[in-house]
Amino acid sequence: MNELIKLSATELAAKLRAGEATSVQAVQAHLDRIAEVDGALNAFLHVNAEEALAVAAEVDAIRAAGGAQAEALHPLAGVPIAIKDLIVTKGQPTTAASKMLEGWMSPYDATVIEKIRAAKLPMLGKTNLDEFAMGSSTEHSAYGVTRNPWNLNRIPGGSGGGSAAAVASFEAPLALGTDTGGSIRQPGAVTGTVGVKPTYGAVSRYGAIAMASSLDQIGPVSRTVLDSAYLQELIGGHDPKDSTSLPNPLEGLVAAAESGATGDIKGLRIGVIKELTGEGYQEGVQARFNESLELLKAAGAEIVEVSCPNFKYALGAYYLIMPSEVSSNLAKFDGVRYGHRVLPEESPMTIERVMGSTRAAGFGDEVKRRIILGTYALSAGYYDAYYGSAQKVRTLIQRDFEAAFEQADVLVSPTAPTVAFELGANDNDPLAMYLNDVATIPANLAGVPGITVPGGLSENLPVGIQFLAPAYEDARLYRAGAALETLLEKQWGHSLISQAPAIDTASIAQEA
Amino acid sequence: MSNYTDELVDFDTALDRYDPVLGFEVHVELNTKTKMFSDAPNAFGDAPNTNVTPVDLGLPGVLPVVNKTAVEYSILIGLALNCQIAQKCGFARKNYFYPDTPKNFQTSQYDDPIAFDGYLDIELEDGEVFRVEIERAHMEEDAGKLTHMGGAAGRIQGADYSLVDYNRAGVPLVEIVTKPITGAGKRAPELAKAYVAAVREIVKNLGVSDAKMERGNVRCDANVSLMPKGAEKFGTRTETKNVNSLRAVEHAVHFEIERHAAVLDSGAKIVQETRHWHEDTRSTTSGRPKSDADDYRYFPEPDLVPIVTTAEWVEELRGRLPEPPAERRKRLKAEWGYADKEFRDVVNAGVLDEIEQTIAAGASAAVARKWWMGEIARLAKAADKDIADLGVSAATIVELNSLIEAKKINDKIARQVLEFAIAGEGTPSEIVEKRSLAVVNDDDALGKAVDDAMAAMPDVVEKIKGGKMQAIGALMGPVMKATRGQADAGRVREIVMEKLGL
Secondary structure, eight states, X not given: OOHHHHSOHHHHHHHHHTTSSOHHHHHHHHHHHHHHHHHHHOOEEEEOHHHHHHHHHHHHHHHHHOHHHHHTSOTTTTOOEEEETTBOOTTSBOOTTOGGXXXXXXXXXXXXXXXXXXXXXXXXXXXXXXXXXOOSSSTTOTTOOOOBTXXXXXXXXXXXXXXXXXXXXXXXXXXXXXXXXXXXXXXXHHHTOEEEEOOTTSBOOTTBOOSSTTTOOEEEEESXXXXXXXXXXXXXXXXXXXXXXXSSOOOXXXXXXXXXXXXXOTTOEEEEEGGGSXXXXXXXXXXXHHHHHHHHHHTTOEEEEEOOGGGGGXXXXXXXHHHHHHHHHGGGOSSSSSSOOOOOSSSOOOHHHXXXXXXXXXXXXXXXXXXXHHHHHTSTTTTIIIIIHHHHHHHHHHHHHHHHHHHOSEEEEESSSSSOOBTTTTTTOHHHHHGGGTTTHHHHHHTOOEEEEEEEEETTEEEEEEEEOOTTOHHHHHHHHXXXXXXXXHHHTSOSGGGOOOOOHHHHHHHO | OOOOOXXXXXXXXXXXXXXEEEEEEEEEEOOOSBOXXXXXXXXXSOXXXXXXXXXXXXXXXXXXXXXXXXXXXXXXXXXXXXXXXXSEEOOEEEEOOOTTSTTSEEEEOOXXXXXXXXXXXXXXXXXXXXXXXXXXXXXXEOOOEEEEESSSTTOSTTXXXXXXXXXXXXXXXXXXXXXXXXXXXGGHHHHHHHHHHHHHHHHHHHTSOOOOGGGTSEEEEEEEEXXXXXXXXXXXXXXXXXXXXXXXXXXXXXXXXXXXXXXXXTTOOOOOEEEEEETTTTEEEEEEEOOTTOOOOOEEOTTSOOEEOOHHHHHHHHHTOOOOHHHHHHHHHHHHTOOHHHHHHHHHHTOHHHHHHHHHTTOOHHHHHHIIIIIHHHHHHHHTOOGGGGOOOHHHHHHHHHHHHTTSSOHHHXXXXXXXXXXXXXXXXXXXXXXXXXXXXXHHHHHHHHHHHHHHOHHHHHHHHTTOGGGHHHHHHHHHHHTTTOBOHXXXXXXXXXXXXX
């Protein structure tokens, strides 16, 4: 394994700045790694080698020339990044892992992509996901499952399993994800990586293909807390194209991560959410969680227990609000203007029938399930009972958070109730699949930020620890997250990800 | 094309037995520079699918952003309709699949319109005033334009294929909805026309819409129902869609009253449905059934934040309101001293602004009316143009008039000068100079022409001497001919009288 790919984004950036490596070398090393292991993992749907190398060469040339232009380079310039294929990019296909958009090329860039281009991060390609980000396992991609680098028979989480697996397997030091109910954090947890769902509105959603508009948020995926802080500062800020984006950028994220990394968290009040522990959480997950609490306590944090009694309704409310918005957001995929078009087998060839046969063929089962649920929930006569009640629950959950944040600066819970389950384990039980997001969903419903950091292993699989902070207080996540990361690594003597087993590409090649 | 078979009952007979209830939904396209939710140009008549951005095409990943000017225009309309303005309101999604709607939902307002609870006093021709209550005025976006190729009647049914132009998709609309209008009786069609005319006039006067019905800037859906005379419970209504001229609004209401009466008289029930209007036969045909339970699965638009209107903002906008058209008319009529019919003709000709400007430029009210309702109207008609589009300025009229008063030209020449001015030859004085059109009031030249004419027509001279003054007119022809039309008719008359010692 080339040493360059083992570095964190921040370490790699420092090496590039110091002239100890070139961006072309870094990008090539990651492309080589993708060539080596992605046949087994299937983290990437598209590899963007040519453009990535060109951007890297441009950065190298600027650095070599020196002067003001080199000085003005973004700290992450030249550090490669992978993009979840829910985010539209010019020059690369965007599929949302759906047959519906097979071969579709966006004529415009998402705002986060514009920022990444401006900062000159070479884009390695587009990563796999559950179709239209609907799922917790990346098994619902129209282009095949992504495998967990820790165990190829396990799921990498979802929907952003591709981004998490790419970062966990050293195919990329950074990636972008999107998080509607946990799609950044749960994959982060089960792959032993870091993932952040920023405050709703902190990062522009323009160009992220909408799943549930009031819940969706783009965020960073990385191997260290500091790397995510750098990436969020890069992609965040107000966007006039997104009415729901915050008026001012959230600042001090990198500084907060650096301060947390000293391990000093004296006086930080950490609230343990009573409702997100215990029953339903695997013993090993619970054990790692308790150990993390002990470490934080020993480092001077004040651990308090808080109760969020309405969290027990969060999953139910989520599975009404999210599908309702899905049913409307995905209506545009009808074969009329772009994407897949399937003509009905029999006449008459009416527009309704063309739309119908296109949607029947273009969408997978999970997407259809949610469209049908949402269409029903919004129907006249049911709206108040379903969508209306769910919105009330949402308000109650926000109040639970407000009350909890009066007692604590940050809240903490396991990120997911279990370690990565086996591929196919929940094929016939969507409800069991939905339960994976029980700890991550409340943050989306309330719009507050959340981070997952690696908390150790159970059954040789990673466990994630989640911190939650009040809206706009993303910096607190980076401080608490970096502190726990430092404390755990000091205890272990190494990072968790460095313990990941070698990827047995041969086993998958044989299967295929 | 229509294929209606409905029986009709004579209008007067129908309304002897039934009371009509009307309701209108008027869609007004705003003339903002850009669209409701994108920065694509809001322009009419450009090549198909050129005024579009990813937002207007509903591409994956796009988000809407509210056009603030469109919100201001909507508030202005609300204020002009005497509405309350919502302190906080939002958008909702109206979900339905149709290819003219790129997202397969329309972003509209649902239960919290920006303006509500207003009224408009409508004055009919004889001065009777009806108050029409406004339920709401809400913001929404227009759909694209479908053109169905092949098949009959340009409808989607039976078409071979359809073309779609998204230039119009996302154009800002304000939909103005009335409360049910009762008590109009036999004046219902007249009131319908007057109401839509008043709305059109208001939005034009506000400058928020081009207000051209033939371009679809103002579109009317007319709801009609009948109930037995004296009843309180409204009958079942039909909604005649896209009645897009004032005359058509009047005729559509007239027709539906006659049709409803026939259906009700036969003991059958009115089907609640939309109706298509056919200008050629002045009749409606059945569209699609419509029930109050049409399920558009409305829910709050999650991609937009609520619009908050502060009192300061609303008052600032109120301060921008121009004088309401009806009040302005009342004021101008009094100021100008026109008779009822004269003033009505001026209003109908649409030249209030022009006359006002001409008077402001120094002409008398009578002179301004004479020109705008006379020669200019005639030229416009001959050229098949709107009077306003002829490009005649108030200054031209004032100058023409002072040339006449100074006896430099006569009326006939003035009319020629006007035509040359319209053709762009310059100011009236320049034209008179360049074309040597100044009247001949040189007494020597005129005297000779008069002498020649009298010598040629002794019988006429005798008649004049006998006291038939109007016979002087017969001399005018030869005199004009001799002077190439440039004689001052008044002076000719004086010279004849002098020569005959009268």
